[in-house]
Amino acid sequence: MTRSEPANPLYSQGRFVALRLGPGDEVLGSLIDFVVAEGIAAAAIASSVGSLTQAAIRFANQPDATWLEGHFEVVSLIGTLECAAPGEALNGATEPAEGGAHVHLSISDGDGRVIGGHMMLGCRVYTTLEIVLLVLDDVGFTREHCDRSGYPELVIRPAGHSGNQEVSE
DSSP: OSHHHHHHHHOOOOEEEEEOOOOTOOOOHHHHHHHHHHTSSSEEEEEEEEEEEEEEEEEOSSSSSSEEEEEEEEEEEHHHHHHOOOOTTOOOOOOOOOOEEEEEEEEEOTTEEEEEEEEEETTTTEOOOOOEEEETTTEEEEEEEEETTTSEEEEEEEEOTTTTOOOOO
């Protein structure tokens, strides 16, 4: 087995870490920087609450982000984050760690209207953004090209395995 699939799920022990982003902080970049700095191979956003003054959201099947400015409540922030450890690049070269993410955001405006989609870099905190991450210690996430979708998609492997390495059962 090289990766998790519905017929062969990978289970993981987890631990939680709580973070708070403050006024003006950029959300997605801060989360990616955190998982890279901590060497977290796989994490999921378990909880979030807060507000934004700027949102960059890519709507379904659209190529570019839509930029919104104002005062917004975060009503949902969910997704996965990962750090590709140094030296685990697909070409085998030793390179600095890189982070990846697939995060969706829903926000409401002052009239309670909700909008959401794929979170892009550029979302800025208004007063606070309180986030709880679930760190999955026994698995690692990578993003690899999927022939079926045509996009880089999440691949889940046992911890310590990345790229195209085979995992023996």
